Amino acid sequence: MVEFTPLSGAVGGFVIGLAAVLFMAVNGRVAGISGILAGVLTPVRGDWAWRAAFMAGLFAAPLAFWLATSEKPQVVFDHPLWLVALGGVLVGFGARLGGGCTSGHGVCGMARLSRRSIAATATFMATAMISVFVLHHLAGF
Amino acid sequence: MWRGFSMRVVSAFLIGLLFGLGLVVSQMINPAKVIGFLDIAGDWDPTLLVVMAAALATTFLGYRLVLKRGKPVLDASFRLPTNTVIDRPLLIGAGLFGVGWAMAGLCPGPAISAAAVGGPAPWIFVAAMACGMQGQRLIRP
Structure with missing residues (x-):
């Protein structure tokens, strides 16, 4: 199974926060990935290129890391693909309906002490933990 | 005008890259790490909590x-x-988001990064x- 990695977790978390702060300082926006991605899928004139560029940066990151360290980032799925696909639909639908995801609500919104973001984060953490319990310990996935 | 526009796109790419590097270093692009955090009744891996705390602290202080300042750079x-x-769409959306997050072990940002190095499963998730x-736009445009 996976091991607790607090040091790389803290460094990575700091870098994520730094990116969120820089995005506010330079572009003046919240770094909410689901909101940025939604604008890539439904283009508005003059408001598309920066969104696509942000996604390209996210996509390039593991490749840059791999090039720089010769260490390929691990991506391990223990779940069947149909569950991954169903999860994707719910993540996309839920993030848009709820106005944000782990980055927009969980990091940027909570850092602004937004009541909505605190409520959203508490809700998705709770339903995610309950779902993993049901999937792993009751359903046997 | 064009200069401001293109600088915004360049900065979005670079900040997206930085954000993605944070996700890679903290191993949040690995669904097994995310599920390991959500599985509180199993072999619990608190790494995600450390990542989120570090990102939140950085963003909280940085945003202040x-x-x-009066306005962003660009x-x-x-x-x-x-x-x-705090309304029903927020809570229902966040609730569904959490269920999907648990099924796949991915949320929007990590999914885009994982697609670069994680084989077909992250692409299926992103699609x-x-x-x-x-689909969410169809029911609540």
Whole structure:
């Protein structure tokens, strides 16, 4: 199974926060990935290129890391693909309906002490933990 | 005008890259790490908590410094969410998001990064997530 990695977790978390702060300082926006991605899928004139560029940066990151360290980032799925696909639909639908995801609500919104973001984060953490319990310990996935 | 526009796109790419590097270093692009955190009744891996705490602390302090300035570097004003109402769409959306997050072990940002190095499964997730996002627009345009 996976091991607790607090040091790389803290460094990575700091870098994520730094990116969120820089995005506010330079572009003046919240770094909410689901909101940025939604604008890539439904283009508005003059408001598309920066969104696509942000996604390209996210996509390039593991490749840059791999090039720089010769260490390929691990991506391990223990779940069947149909569950991954169903999860994707719910993540996309839920993030848009709820106005944000782990980055927009969980990091940027909570850092602004937004009541909505605190409520959203508490809700998705709770339903995610309950779902993993049901999937792993009751359903046997 | 064109110069401002293109600089915004360049900065979005670079900040997206930085954000993605944070996700890679903290191993949040690995679904097994995310599920390991959500599985509190199993072999619990608190790494995600450390990542989130570090990202939140950085963003909280950084936003305080940044938002004191009148405007961002590349735009006329900060674009901050103004909605403060905790309503049903927020809670239902966040709830569904959490269920999907648990099924796949991916949320929007990590999914885009994982697609670069994680084989077909993250692509299936991203395609499904895009469908979920577009589906949400159909019921609540």
